[in-house]
Amino acid sequence: MDTFFLFSCVKNCGKILKFPAPLILILYLVSFPPFSRSDKVMQTVNDITKMPITISSYGPDIARAKKYVYLTGAAYCFDIPAWSCPYCQKAQSLGYDFHAQVYNKLANTLAFIAVNKKLKEIVVTFRGTLNMANVVIDLHHSIVSIDAGSTVLERGKSKDVGGSVMRVHTGFINATNSLYSEIVEKLGKFLQEEDDYEVVLAASVTLFRLKEEIQLPWDFPTPKSYSYFGYGTPRVGNQAYADYWNGQEMQLTRVVNKADFAAHAPSSLAGYVHHGNELWIMPSGEEKVCSKTVYEDEKCANSVASMVNLPEIAQEANTLAFIAIKKLKEIVVSYRGTLNTANLVADIHPSTVSLDTGSSPLKRGKSKGPEIRIHTGMINATNSLYPEVVEKLGKVLKENEDFDVVVIGHSLGAAAAILTLFLLKEEIRLPADFPTPKSYAYFGYGTPRLGNQAYADYWNGQEMQITRVVNKADFCAYTPSALGGYVHNGNELWLTPTGEEKVCSKTVYEDPNCANSIRPLSNVHDHLHYWDVHFLSCAGADPVSTVGQFVINV
Structure with a gap:
């Protein structure tokens, strides 16, 4: 998702929005989907985001976050396989080479895989919102159990210890599903030859499905480890979903730049809450490692929620x-x-x-x-x-x-x-x-x-x-x-x-x-x-x- 930015210059509009008609699906939205009344997340914004919790996941890792941001930027380029855009070149200077691109024409979603052989990292980067089809996904008017449309989750991960079902934004799971099978195929082929690599992803729902072995072939290799780095990440799921991630002993870094409005959406009043470790880029430009004892640190990005913004x-x-x-x-x-x-x-x-x-x-x-x-x-x-x-x-x-x-x-x-x-x-x-x-x-x-x-x-x-x-x-x-x-x-x-x-x-x-x-x-x-x-x-x-x-x- 990551905000409703429609990046580019005018000359690329045709590529971005794919007109002609029905041209623009001007999706009018003012809110995001609610969760089931039976879930324990039906509380006020302060009840949820300020609830005490111990976040077990590692991070945030500032040095790695500053490195992967170039790969995230490269996802918005139009010819990623050429690996010649400014962000691609910067990533290449850090040792990352293009490996494969995954594109779903119907959903207009895109991801690519880059490899750093020296560091033994394979990075799966997902493009954010860049067209009206993506906006449709962003504004999808419902929520769904995380295991809907897939095989039953293993090890009982579809529920937390309190019995609440993990639920996520339908549009985000749809975006994930549009690319997941091909990502599994390409990632699996690489790992079969190089299974001592770390897999780094910029999409938590995809990472969830990989970790829980959902719709994976029986011979899918197990990588050395998994990590997550997200930039301008929206709230994705309910409290049970956040609890799942906060209990994982792995690297989870969620970067928020100043008053990026995506960090405050969907509304926590509808039961959404962030997971993982927040790294806040403050208005002064300094990086702040936020508290790991609450779901969302009120002294980090939430302290400037009233100033949420897009480019001027x-x-x-x-x-x-x-x-x-x-x-x-x-x-x-x-x-x-x-x-x-x-x-x-x-x-x-x-x-x-x-x-x-x-x-x-x-x-x-x-x-x-x-x-x-x-x-x-x-x-x-x-x-x-x-x-x-x-x-x-x-x-x-x-x-x-x-x-x-x-x-x-x-x-x-x-x-x-x-x-x-x-x-x-x-x-x-x-x-x-x-x-x-x-x-x-x-x-x-x-x-x-x-x-x-x-x-x-x-x-x-x-x-x-x-x-x-x-x-x-x-x-x-x-x-x-x-x-x-x-x-x-x-x-x-x-x-x-x-x-x-x-x-x-x-x-x-x-x-x-x-x-x-x-x-x-x-x-x-x-x-x-x-x-x-x-x-x-x-x-x-x-x-x-x-x-x-x-x-x-x-």
């Missing part, structure tokens, strides 16, 4: 809205959904914030009682446009005070639309002479969950038009996870798989007989098609410009 170009908001006026005396403010890397950054921001943060206190006592909290990335996207929306909307209303204001949007745009409406209704950061419209209304398409129960209660108590449209099994309707405290607000209008429209119950927060009834079928296609509107049709008409929205020059 990805930190630009790159949001858009427009205002239209109808003869029906309606002013419609429409927000665009996710269409670029910066929008993805907003989607996946791993924190929540009080809704009145950064603004004047909420009026009419709305901030009292249970605290209203919402997804940080979505309020950031809203704030990026709010001042200009207020300015332009105010000018129109001064000339048309008897007009209704309808705020609408799709995906991230639906989130920004209703948050804008909240700010307008509560008169937050409005000029003294801002006109009051005849009424406000909201229509959202593919709206994610935005906030906590207090936020939903606010909207559910408003006597106004609030319609939340969900198409079939649009995966966005199920994110962020309700296990993180998120819940939908407003009235659901469900476009059923048969094409009928169903007005859902208004007596529960989310009607189990509407979109939630087919949650296991969640998919991206339903997110991009509402009635006869395809939300990427305009983007597909100009693929070069669209692809350019996802390029980060490094």
Whole structure:
């Protein structure tokens, strides 16, 4: 996975994203999949990450980590077998030669094997996220037992001593499976001739399967030892999975650079927790060996979680809205959904914030009682446009005070639309002479969950038009996870798989007989098609410009 970076320069966009159509699967996500309620990991972020533990695995090894990072960088090169890119040359100067490449065209995943004959090391390096197929993997909306789809794990490793099943992110195990059989084949052939080599991997799920001899041929050689080095590693599994690794007497080094946002995702509120020994590259540039007595050291990368970032170009908001006026005396403010890397950054921001943060206190006592909290990335996207929306909307209303204001949007745009409406209704950061419209209304398409129960209660108590449209099994309707405290607000209008429209119950927060009834079928296609509107049709008409929205020059 390792963050949602789309590395390269513009001239390589065609190679990276493989357009033409259906061009960009703009996966709109704000959270990551929850674990089973039966697992013991159902605790708060502090309960899990700060729990005491003794990490038995060796590391972190700073010297080796600084060496393998060049091989990790080489995985992003386009002609790895040539072994001529700058990182390849650096790795070669350290004694590493290219041995074999493994590529899965369908999943668009890649790994390569390098060998250092002097040190007797064979290194298996996996490329991180570099295309939309990888993003699909990153944002897969479910979790799975680690042994799903394979032979039964040996030695009872599918459960920890407390009986909890080891569970991991489905997308990551899918990525692993897409390359695993060929890696086993190539690695096995080498080890049959050189079985006194150490095997170093940059993928913990692959290492797990090798160590537990899952889907290995009976004659697969046992190497001298296994080691793991990961850079920008996300949380992969639950507490039972972390316990497995933390109990291994082997080299496990997890490197985190400053406030790399991947280190804070998926959310620990959904039961995910890191494993292994953290080596933190501090903002000062120094390396810090973190504590081995807790799952995640609060004095290392977690101490700067509020500063999570991508390269500067990805930190630009790159949001858009427009205002239209109808003869029906309606002013419609429409927000665009996710269409670029910066929008993805907003989607996946791993924190929540009080809704009145950064603004004047909420009026009419709305901030009292249970605290209203919402997804940080979505309020950031809203704030990026709010001042200009207020300015332009105010000018129109001064000339048309008897007009209704309808705020609408799709995906991230639906989130920004209703948050804008909240700010307008509560008169937050409005000029003294801002006109009051005849009424406000909201229509959202593919709206994610935005906030906590207090936020939903606010909207559910408003006597106004609030319609939340969900198409079939649009995966966005199920994110962020309700296990993180998120819940939908407003009235659901469900476009059923048969094409009928169903007005859902208004007596529960989310009607189990509407979109939630087919949650296991969640998919991206339903997110991009509402009635006869395809939300990427305009983007597909100009693929070069669209692809350019996802390029980060490094």
